[in-house]
Amino acid sequence: MIAPDLQTASAALRALVDASDRVVPFTGAGISTESGIPDFRSPGGLWTTTQPIPFDQFLASRDMRDEAWRRRFAMEEYFGKARPTRGHLALASLYRAGKARGVITQNIDNLHQAAGIRQEDVVELHGNTTFATCLDCARTYELSDVRRKFESAGGRAPDCDCGGYIKTATISFGQAMPAEAMQRAQAWSRDCDLFIAIGSSLVVWPAAGFPLQAKKSGARLVIINREPTEFDSIADLVVRNDIGDALAFLIAH
Template identity: 65%
Template sequence: MIASDLSTGVEQLGEMIAAARSIVPFTGAGISTECGIPDFRSPGGLWTRNRPIPFDEFVASREARDESWRRRFAMEPTFAAAKPGRGHRALASLYRSGKIPAVITQNIDNLHQASGFAAEHVVELHGNTTYARCIGCGQAYDLAWVKQRFEQDGGAPDCTMCEEPVKTATISFGQAMPEVAMQRASELAQRCDLFLAIGSSLVVWPAAGFPMMARNNGARLVIINNEPTDQDDMADLVIRHDIGETLGPFVGN
């Protein structure tokens, strides 16, 4: 059912939240755009200006690794300046109240943690861009260390432990999805009684399967997104309005 207007949608959402025992939010790029972080797939998004660098190309080509890190450093002021928006803060309020056990996110911006979620309760399907990891041994590195080495050596650094390449702790095209995160997301989707798909185009699989999984296990499904999605027809409530305006009334509740 598509909400006829914003106020009706917010009222219906509020009733569902009040009745729910366990709410699982699933968030995509749309929740972070009001925080100044551009999305990737929309017209004018990052991938319309820069071709994504697949994982196998990153591994095989030093030039690709250098370019990948140049892009990340160019985005650093944007990520560093971003603060949690109304959507993040609303979900954090519900988390503190005990309604939300954890959040599943496709985002890499660390804003759920900044809003008040404990790191262990943020299930990151696509990783996190605020630090780096060795693709070989998994050693973690601060971005400041990577940038210092990049500027000092004139290119992307390798791991000091095993000499394999270091990349942002994100999941690139062609890279395996994180098994532990996918398993946790599956368990959360199957155990909740209200699933909120927020700001996701629901086109990236297998992550896009979680709303259906929740619905098939008896949960009510709400989709909050400016644009239509392929899963709107199966949702109990669809709110096609600004995410910040939709979730703003739930901040602090």
């Protein structure tokens, strides 16, 4: 069912949540736009003007590593100031109520953790941009330390003490998906009784397959997204209203 209005959407979603014990929220960029973080993929998004740097280019070219870090620090005005949205707070409320064991997210902004979901209960499919790691020894770095080295070197990307390349802890195009996160997301999707896809276009695979996995395993499926998705036809409820408005009842719970 495509909800015809917000009141219908909220009532139907509340009924589904109340009837469920194992809810899995799955979030995409749409849940964070209210915080000021731009959507990358949508028309007019950042990637329409600036193409992302593939992982193989990052590894092969010092200039590409320099550019990758220049872009990340340019984005700090968005990521550094971002605060959890009503949607993040609503899902944190669902988590605290024991309805959801955590959240699966395609986002890299750390806002689910900031809203109150423990780090170990946030399954990050595309990593996290709020810190960096060495690709060789896995040492972690604060972005402030990387930036200081970057600027003192005249805009050159610093390397780890072990000689490895330092990169934000995100998954780039062409980089292997995190095996543990993928396994956990699969297990949660198969075990839930309600799967709620929120603010995702559901076009990026393999992550987009989790709603389908949940549905095939017997769960009810809700999709909350402004634009149609290819899974709308199999969803039990489709909500095209604002995410914060649609989930507001959870904050009041």
